[in-house]
Structures are given as structure tokens and as C-alpha cells.
Amino acid sequence: MPEPPQPEQPQPDRPHISAGDRAAEDGAVAATGMGGAMDLAATEAESLEPAQPGGAPGAPERTRSLWSDAWRDLRRNPVFLVSALVILFLVVIAIWPSAIASGNPLHCDLAKAQDGAESGHPFGYNGQGCDVYTRTVHGARTSVTVGVLATAGVTLLGSVLGGLAGFFGGTWDGILSRITDVFFAIPVVLGGLVLLSVITSNSIWPVIGFIVLLGWPQLSRIARGSVITAKQYDYVQAARALGASPSRILLRHIAPNAVAPVIVVATIALGTYIALEATLSYLGVGLKPPSVSWGIDISAASPYVRNAPHALLWPSGALAVTVLAFIMLGDAVRDALDPKLR
Amino acid sequence: MGRYVVRRLLQMIPVFVGATLLIFLMVNVMGDPVAGLCGERACDPATAARLRHDFGLDQPVWQQYLTYMGNVFTGDFGTAFNGQKVTELMGSAFPVTIRLTIVAIVFEIVIGIVLGVVTGLRRGRPVDTGVLLVTLVVISVPTFVTGLLLQLLLGVEWEWIRPSVSWSAPFDELIVPGLVLASVSLAYVTRLTRTSIAENTRADYVRTAVAKGLPRRRVITRHLLRNSLIPVVTFIGTDIGALMGGAIVTERIFNIHGVGYQLYQGILRQNTQTVVGFVTVLVLVFLVANLLVDLLYAVLDPRIRYA
Numbered sequence: 001m002p003e004p005p006q007p008e009q010p011q012p013d014r015p016h017i018s019a020g021d022r023a024a025e026d027g028a029v030a031a032t033g034m035g036g037a038m039d040l041a042a043t044e045a046e047s048l049e050p051a052q053p054g055g056a057p058g059a060p061e062r063t064r065s066l067w068s069d070a071w072r073d074l075r076r077n078p079v080f081l082v083s084a085l086v087i088l089f090l091v092v093i094a095i096w097p098s099a100i101a102s103g104n105p106l107h108c109d110l111a112k113a114q115d116g117a118e119s120g121h122p123f124g125y126n127g128q129g130c131d132v133y134t135r136t137v138h139g140a141r142t143s144v145t146v147g148v149l150a151t152a153g154v155t156l157l158g159s160v161l162g163g164l165a166g167f168f169g170g171t172w173d174g175i176l177s178r179i180t181d182v183f184f185a186i187p188v189v190l191g192g193l194v195l196l197s198v199i200t201s202n203s204i205w206p207v208i209g210f211i212v213l214l215g216w217p218q219l220s221r222i223a224r225g226s227v228i229t230a231k232q233y234d235y236v237q238a239a240r241a242l243g244a245s246p247s248r249i250l251l252r253h254i255a256p257n258a259v260a261p262v263i264v265v266a267t268i269a270l271g272t273y274i275a276l277e278a279t280l281s282y283l284g285v286g287l288k289p290p291s292v293s294w295g296i297d298i299s300a301a302s303p304y305v306r307n308a309p310h311a312l313l314w315p316s317g318a319l320a321v322t323v324l325a326f327i328m329l330g331d332a333v334r335d336a337l338d339p340k341l342r
Numbered sequence: 343m344g345r346y347v348v349r350r351l352l353q354m355i356p357v358f359v360g361a362t363l364l365i366f367l368m369v370n371v372m373g374d375p376v377a378g379l380c381g382e383r384a385c386d387p388a389t390a391a392r393l394r395h396d397f398g399l400d401q402p403v404w405q406q407y408l409t410y411m412g413n414v415f416t417g418d419f420g421t422a423f424n425g426q427k428v429t430e431l432m433g434s435a436f437p438v439t440i441r442l443t444i445v446a447i448v449f450e451i452v453i454g455i456v457l458g459v460v461t462g463l464r465r466g467r468p469v470d471t472g473v474l475l476v477t478l479v480v481i482s483v484p485t486f487v488t489g490l491l492l493q494l495l496l497g498v499e500w501e502w503i504r505p506s507v508s509w510s511a512p513f514d515e516l517i518v519p520g521l522v523l524a525s526v527s528l529a530y531v532t533r534l535t536r537t538s539i540a541e542n543t544r545a546d547y548v549r550t551a552v553a554k555g556l557p558r559r560r561v562i563t564r565h566l567l568r569n570s571l572i573p574v575v576t577f578i579g580t581d582i583g584a585l586m587g588g589a590i591v592t593e594r595i596f597n598i599h600g601v602g603y604q605l606y607q608g609i610l611r612q613n614t615q616t617v618v619g620f621v622t623v624l625v626l627v628f629l630v631a632n633l634l635v636d637l638l639y640a641v642l643d644p645r646i647r648y649a
Contacts, residue, residue, distance in 0.1 A: 178353075178356050179360070181356075181357040181360075182356075182361050182364065185357055185358070185361040185625050185628055185629060186361050186625065187583075187588055187628075188588075189590050189591060190587050190624065193590065193605070193606065194365060194609060194621070195368050197609045197610075198368070275484040279486055279591060283591070283594070283606070302595075305490065305494050305498065306498055312490060312494070316483075316487040316490070316491065319484065320479075320482055323482040323484065324482035324483075327481060
């Protein structure tokens with residue numbers, strides 16, 4: 001389609017980023033051993049950045065903002081509704097697991113080890129004779145807690161550091177980019193094994209801390225790119241010309257217009273962090289047995305898989321549905337925030 | 343181009359140092375490297391002090407790191423606690439993991455690109471929606487669940503494959519583990535190819551090719567694919583490093599004695615030399631793969647010129 005050049009439109013390509021850097025960025029994104037989905041999120045979020053001003057509050061004849069537009073789209077999107085309902089249900093049972101499973105997840109009866117389903121115990125028993133249904137329901141709490149807290153930490157740290165680097169540029173930006181490179185060069189599962197194997201604590205905090213430690217560079221890269229794009233726009237120049245202070249420009253003008261890709265990546269990341277926690281627990285370095293976690297249950301059930309596949313299948317199914325719900329939610333949010341698809 | 347390569351090589355140095363230093367610190371400072379030597383029991387203090395002195399662990403950490411790196415660059419990765427050279431362990435482990443990675447990459451290329459092209463050309467049709475849904479599910483189900491389920495179904499229930507891979511790990515036994523390892527990236531390659539193809543089908547040069555009266559087959563293979571596959575090729579290239587590092591889970595499930603297995607054992611037994619050595623090599627592989635992909639980018643896409 002031959003289009004006349006429009007001088008006021010921002011370039012479709014991200015400025016200030018050479019082809020080499022872009023390629024390096026694409027490459028580094030793939031480094032997260034876990035994260036096909038993170039890669040997906042990262043690359044697809046990139047498409048959001050240049051597209052921002054289309055729906056941003058800049059065109060006076062359109063009163064709807066990007067956000068109200070997105071919300072209108074989301075409400076009609078069945079994918080969003082289904083995943084939101086699943087997540088709502090997960091959050092409810094995470095807060096209040098005894099609502100649907102009154103038993104004690106740590107209560108086991110070896111006499112019933114590996115037994116199948118019976119009345120009152122729809123999912124049967126695992127290798128230690130614990131009720132699989134109760135454990136699966138109670139496992140939601142650790143997964144959701146780890147996912148939410150890790151995402152909150154990663155988003156906060158990543159967007160603050162990345163946003164400041166993108167906004168101020170210069171030496172700090174260079175140093176930060178090199179630091180993120182370092183973290184990208186370490187495969188995630190490997191780093192988790194090394195770091196968490198030396199920690200003996202039995203709480204969820206080391207796992208969350210580890211995910212934040214290795215996860216923030218991903219978010220900071222997205223935030224940095226998105227702030228650099230938003231920085232170029234005329235309204236930012238106008239605000240600067242009017243004498244606005246850097247903090248006002250950053251908080252009032254840039255942040256609202258740069259936050260969309262961060263939200264999308266963070267939502268999808270939440271799902272992958274839940275999967276990562278389960279993977280680490282499966283490898284024996286995440287959460288340790290007295291805690292109830294899907295990863296621990298799957299790991300414990302895998303030796304008995306020939307006799308009692310149900311003990312493996314139910315927590316796996318719960319894990320898959322949870323991760324899927326968060327990734328689908330992120331997908332739906334991305335579609336809604338991407339004006340190009342309208 | 344030459345200057346670009348030099349600049350990239352120079353940029354690799356701090357990243358390499360940073361990543362290896364980070365791993366070195368995690369292993370040596372947070373853990374106790376001597377503890378592993380005494381097995382399950384706690385070390386007797388005099389023995390521990392003696393061992394520390396013998397291994398140079400009483401020196402400052404930066405000095406230990408420098409000594410270690412100096413040795414690495416002369417090809418000496420140290421000795422594992424059972425007396426085996428770490429390089430020997432690598433010699434037996436890396437060929438297995440490389441075979442596994444090759445199988446995974448072949449799956450990515452063949453299945454991923456074919457599915458991507460098919461769905462990209464039929465955007466919005468039932469095939470497209472179906473494949474997209476499947477990729478979403480594959481991305482969502484963690485690798486260890488996919489692996490355990492496939493092992494259960496194919497290996498135990500239907501007995502199509504052997505549930506665990508033998509020590510020599512020939513290619514034919516690695517097909518299912520390779521598929522498991524590739525699964526998430528496979529889904530990603532499919533989506534990437536689909537997006538790229540769907541974008542380029544509307545490009546001017548494709549329309550020109552159709553207008554010239556070229557057969558559809560030729561338009562797709564010579565004009566459309568060639569341009570659409572650039573991002574895919576670069577993704578697959580960078581994925582090599584990630585696959586090798588991410589093989590721990592797959593290797594554990596299928597009992598493959600590759601890099602992941604050695605690393606896992608090293609970590610369990612607190613075998614410092616093995617862990618740091620293998621991670622150092624993996625980081626190097628990752629960095630070199632990234633560099634090669636960046637250079638490949640320029641070869642594949644003449645629009646990109648490195649100053």
C-alpha cells in the first residue's frame with residue numbers, strides 16, 4: 001500500500017536501537033530457558049510500542065482513551081472472560097481452600113497409598129496415601145502466591161530500573177544494558193538449581209527472590225524500550241518546552257503511555273513464573289515437602305506413575321490450566337491494547 | 343562488518359565475566375565447596391582447614407576466580423571430587439546433549455515452519471485457529487509435565503518407545519525427548535512463522551510476483567518464504583544455547599546422561615568444579631550462538647548493514 005509520508009507520525013521502527021542491538025535483544029529474549037511464553041510476550045509486546053499513540057489520549061476528536069477502549073474490547077472477548085473466571089476461582093480457593101476441600105492436605109494414610117478414587121475422595125490417593133484432591137486444591141495457594149508476588153517484584157524492579165535507564169540514557173543506561181545481558185546469559189532453570197540448592201530455608205521467599213532476581217532484566221528491557229519510544233513524542237517535547245520537571249514528564253506524560261507493553265508482559269510472565277516454581281519444586285530445589293505445591297506432588301508421583309497415574313495427572317492438569325489461564329489473559333489484554341488489530 | 347564483529351566480541355567480554363562470576367559466587371560463597379567432599383557427614387574442622395588450604399579456598403574470592411579463569415583458558419577445568427577430570431565428564435556429556443539439541447532443532451525447523459506457513463497462509467480459517475490453540479496449550483503446559491505425560495503414554499502405556507534412554511543415547515532413542523525439549527520453542531516458531539508469513543503475504547513484492555503470473559508454489563517458496571523466515575532463523579539460532587541449558591528437565595525425565603544430568607548430579611553432590619565448568623561452557627555457547635545469529639542476520643537480510 002503506497003502511503004504518503006506523514007511527517008508527524010512516529011517512525012514504525014524504534015529509534016536509537018541499531019539492528020544489531022535488536023537482534024541481540026531478540027536473541028537474549030530466548031535465553032530464558034523456561035520461557036517460550038515469555039519470548040512470545042516480549043516480542044509481541046514490541047509491536048505495542050510503536051502503535052501506542054494511535055489510541056493514546058492525543059486525538060481530541062476521540063474521547064475514549066486507550067484504556068476504556070481496551071476494557072470495552074475485553075468485556076466482549078470470550079477468551080478474556082473464561083480466563084478471568086478461572087483466575088478468579090483460583091484466587092478464591094487460594095485464599096480459602098477449605099471452602100471446597102475441608103480435609104488437611106498433610107493428613108495421609110499409608111494403608112490407602114496409590115488407591116484410586118472413592119466417594120469423598122474424587123481424585124484418589126497418592127504414593128503416601130494423601131488425598132490428591134485436597135492436596136491439589138491446597139496447592140493453588142502456593143502457586144498463586146508465588147506467581148503474584150514474584151510478578152509484583154519483577155514488575156516493580158524491572159519497570160523502575162528500565163524506565164529510568166530509558167528516560168535518562170547515558171552511562172547508567174549502558175551499565176544497565178550490560179547487567180541485563182549478564183542475567184540473560186544464565187539459563188533460568190540452571191541458575192535456579194545453583195542458587196536455590198544452597199539455600200535451606202523452607203518458605204516461599206527464596207523462590208520468589210530468585211524469580212525476581214532473574215526475571216527483572218526481561219521486564220526492564222521492555223520498560224526501557226517502551227519509555228524510549230514514548231520519549232520521542234511531541235507531547236513530551238511540548239511538556240518539556242513548557243518547563244515541566246523531569247519527574248513530572250516521566251510520571252504524567254511518559255509512564256501512562258509506556259505502561260501497556262509492561263502490563264502485557266507481566267500478565268503472561270505470571271503464568272510462566274507459576275510454571276517455573278513448579279519446575280524448580282519438581283527438581284527438588286524450589287519448595288520443600290512440608291509445603292503443599294503442585295510441583296512437589298508431580299515430582300513425588302512420577303516414580304509411581306505406572307500404578308497410580310491419577311496422582312500425577314490431577315496436579316499436572318491443575319498446573320496446566322492455571323498457566324494457560326494467565327497466558328490467555330495476557331493474550332487477550334495484548335489484543336485489546338494493540339490498536340493495530342482493530 | 344569487521345569492526346562490528348570486533349565490537350561485539352569486546353561486548354561479550356564483560357557479559358561472560360559477569361555471568362561466570364555470578365555463578366562462581368553463588369557456588370563458592372553461598373555454598374561450602376568443601377562440605378561436599380565429606381559426603382553426608384560434617385567435615386572435621388582440621389581436615390576442612392587443610393582441604394581449604396590445599397584447594398586455595400583460603401584466598402580471597404577474586405583471586406580464586408582469576409586462578410580458575412586462568413586455568414579454564416588453558417583448557418583445565420579442574421577435577422571433580424571423585425577424581426575424574428571435568429573435561430572428561432564434558433567429553434561424555436556434551437555429545438549426548440548436542441545430539442538431543444540437534445533432534446530438537448530439527449523438530450523446530452520441520453514441524454514449526456510447516457505449521458507456521460500453513461496457518462499463516464490460511465489466517466482466520468479453522469486450521470489456523472486450531473493450531474493456534476494447540477500452540478497456546480503447548481506453551482502453557484510446563485515441559486516437565488509434557489515429558490512425564492509422553493513418557494507415561496508412549497513409553498509405559500503403549501510401549502512405543504523405551505521410557506528411559508540408554509547410556510549411549512543414539513539418535514533414535516532421543517526422538518521423543520527431543521520433541522519434549524523442543525515443544526515450547528516449537529510452538530513459538532509456529533507462531534512466529536505464522537505472523538511473519540501473514541504480514542508478508544500483503545507485501546508489494548508478493549503482489550508483484552503474483553501479477554507477473556508466477557505459479558503460486560514459486561511465489562511462496564522463492565518470494566514469500568525467503569523473506570518471512572529471517573526472524574525465524576534468528577530465533578532458532580539463539581534457541582540453541584537456551585535448549586542446551588534447558589535440557590536439565592528433559593534429561594532428568596528420560597534419564598539421559600548429558601549435560602543436564604552431570605550438572606544436576608554436580609549440584610546435588612555439591613561438586614563445585616563440575617557445576618562451574620559446565621555453566622561456563624554453556625554461557626560461552628549461548629554468547630557465541632547469539633553472535634553468530636547477529637552476523638547471520640546481516641547475511642540473510644541485505645537491508646541490514648553493520649557499520
